[in-house]
Every structure is written in C-alpha cells, then in structure tokens.
Amino acid sequence: MRSDIPRYPQHIAVIMDGNGRWAEQRGSIRSIGHRAGAKAVQIAIEFCLEQRIGSLTLFAFSSENWNRPQEEVSTLMKLFLRMLDTEIEELHRRGVRIRFIGQRSDFAAEIREKMIWAESLTVANTTLNLNIAGSYGGRWDIVNACRALLLSARNPEDITEESLGRHMALADQPDPDLLIRTGGDCRISNFLLWQMAYTEFWFTPTLWPDITRQELSQALADFSGRERRFGLTSEQILGEQA
Ligand code: IPE
Ligand code: IPE
Ligand code: MG
Numbered sequence: 666m667r668s669d670i671p672r673y674p675q676h677i678a679v680i681m682d683g684n685g686r687w688a689e690q691r692g693s694i695r696s697i698g699h700r701a702g703a704k705a706v707q708i709a710i711e712f713c714l715e716q717r718i719g720s721l722t723l724f725a726f727s728s729e730n731w732n733r734p735q736e737e738v739s740t741l742m743k744l745f746l747r748m749l750d751t752e753i754e755e756l757h758r759r760g761v762r763i764r765f766i767g768q769r770s771d772f773a774a775e776i777r778e779k780m781i782w783a784e785s786l787t788v789a790n791t792t793l794n795l796n797i798a799g800s801y802g803g804r805w806d807i808v809n810a811c812r813a814l815l816l817s818a819r820n821p822e823d824i825t826e827e828s829l830g831r832h833m834a835l836a837d838q839p840d841p842d843l844l845i846r847t848g849g850d851c852r853i854s855n856f857l858l859w860q861m862a863y864t865e866f867w868f869t870p871t872l873w874p875d876i877t878r879q880e881l882s883q884a885l886a887d888f889s890g891r892e893r894r895f896g897l898t899s900e901q902i903l904g905e906q907a
Contacts, residue, residue: 677718705875764795
C-alpha cells in the first residue's frame with residue numbers, strides 16, 4: 666500500500682443536514698431541530714479529539730441558506746452567536762484551534778467580532794483544527810481565490826492548480842479525506858468543491874441531531890476499507906505494499 670495515502674483520515678468534513686426534518690418528525694418547529702443539531706456538534710468534536718483527527722470542517726450555514734425564511738435565518742444567527750459565547754473557552758482549554766471560512770461580511774458585526782476573538786484566542790492550539798463554514802459556498806471560495814491570485818499574477822502561466830490552491834480556504838490543511846453527510850441526501854450542496862476532488866463520501870439517512878459516536882466510528886471503519894486510487898490503477902496502489 667502506498668505510504669502517502671492515509672488509511673486514517675487526517676481531515677473530516679461534515680454536512681450536518683436534517684435538523685429541520687428531525688424537528689418536524691416531532692411536531693416541533695425547525696428551530697428546535699437546530700438547537701438539537703448544535704448539541705450534536707459537540708459529539709462530532711469530541712469524537713475527533715478522541716480519535717486524534719487533525720482537522721474537522723463543519724458546514725454550519727451555506728451561502729444559499731440566507732434565502733430561507735427570515736425567521737429561520739434569524740434563529741440560526743442567534744444560535745451561532747450563543748455558541749460563540751458559550752463554547753469557545755472550553756474548546757480553547759481543550760487545545761482546539763478554531764477557524765471560520767466563508768463570506769464574513771454577510772454576518773452582523775457582533776458575530777464577526779466574536780469570530781476574530783475566537784480565532785485569535787485559539788491560534789496557537791494544536792490538538793484539532795476546527796473549521797466552521799458559515800456563509801460558505803464552494804463556488805464563492807473559488808471566485809474568492811481567483812480574485813486574490815489576480816492581485817499577484819502577471820500572466821496566464823502564473824495561474825496553476827498550486828497557485829490557485831494556495832488561495833483557497835483551508836490551504837494550510839490537508840484536503841478532506843472523508844466527507845460525512847447526514848440527512849439522507851447524496852449531494853455536495855456547494856460545500857468544499859475544490860478541496861474535495863478526491864475525498865471519500867459517506868452518506869447516512871440519520872438526521873444530524875441523532876448522530877452518535879458509534880455511527881461516526883462506522884464511517885471511519887468504512888473509510889479504512891476503501892481503496893483510494895487517485896487516478897492510478899489498483900496494481901499501482903498495491904504494488905508499493907511489497
Ligand atoms: C441543516 O439542517 C442545518 C442548516 C442547513 C443550517 P436543515 O435545516 O437543512 O434540515 P433539513 O434538511 O431541512 O431537515
Ligand atoms: C447543506 O444543507 C448546508 C448545511 C448543512 C449547512 P442544505 O439543507 O442547505 O442543503 P440542500 O438545500 O438540501 O442541498
Ligand atoms: Mg437540509
């Protein structure tokens with residue numbers, strides 16, 4: 666087996682989907698589902714700390730989610746703000762480095778300030794990189810990188826996969842090895858389009874608030890049994906085992 670292909674994920678990305686349906690199944694309003702979803706976030710973080718995963722990237726709010734009913738957007742923003750107030754210090758104590766990716770200017774000043782505070786508080790931490798995607802879209806990320814690269818590029822040859830990649834979100838971390846999406850839909854919903862070129866996808870019908878560490882372990886076990894070929898043949902991959 667090629668030694669440069671990790672059998673164990675260094676980076677897990679998660680599309681935390683199904684909060685609304687979870688609430689609807691209980692006859693509750695969607696915001697109750699989002700609150701339950703916020704608790705499930707702690708399970709995922711705990712799991713990654715325990716398993717010594719290097720990076721965890723959570724899709725919290727997409728560029729498109731702004732188009733949801735105003736009341737739901739406002740609930741989500743309040744919840745986001747509350748989590749920034751209540752969770753960051755504990756995460757810092759546990760050595761978690763926090764980063765936010767996405768179009769920050771879309772958020773209210775109060776949230777933006779807390780994002781900056783959380784990032785600078787935890788900047789030297791090394792146990793887990795926790796990346797939170799808010800007002801994030803994979804297409805936004807690519808356009809944003811193009812704009813940044815254009816400031817230094819002098820001719821078309823300066824635009825390469827490497828130079829553009831350096832301007833994408835999370836360029837300092839390995840690309841996600843594993844994407845987990847809960848909620849039963851098998852799509853990417855404009856998440857890390859560039860970074861997930863060779864990511865392994867794992868889908869489950871479980872709604873996000875019902876996620877358990879057992880199920881996350883199952884995703885890891887499934888991942889470790891997959892053969893990642895990166896365009897090579899199986900023989901090439903296995904050939905290096907000897
Ligand atoms: C994911 O759950 C959370 C966000 C998108 C913010 P949903 O709110 O999309 O829940 P469903 O998919 O409608 O059940
Ligand atoms: C993806 O879920 C975004 C987040 C989990 C934050 P959505 O519920 O917005 O995705 P679609 O609309 O079903 O594709
Ligand atoms: Mg959804």
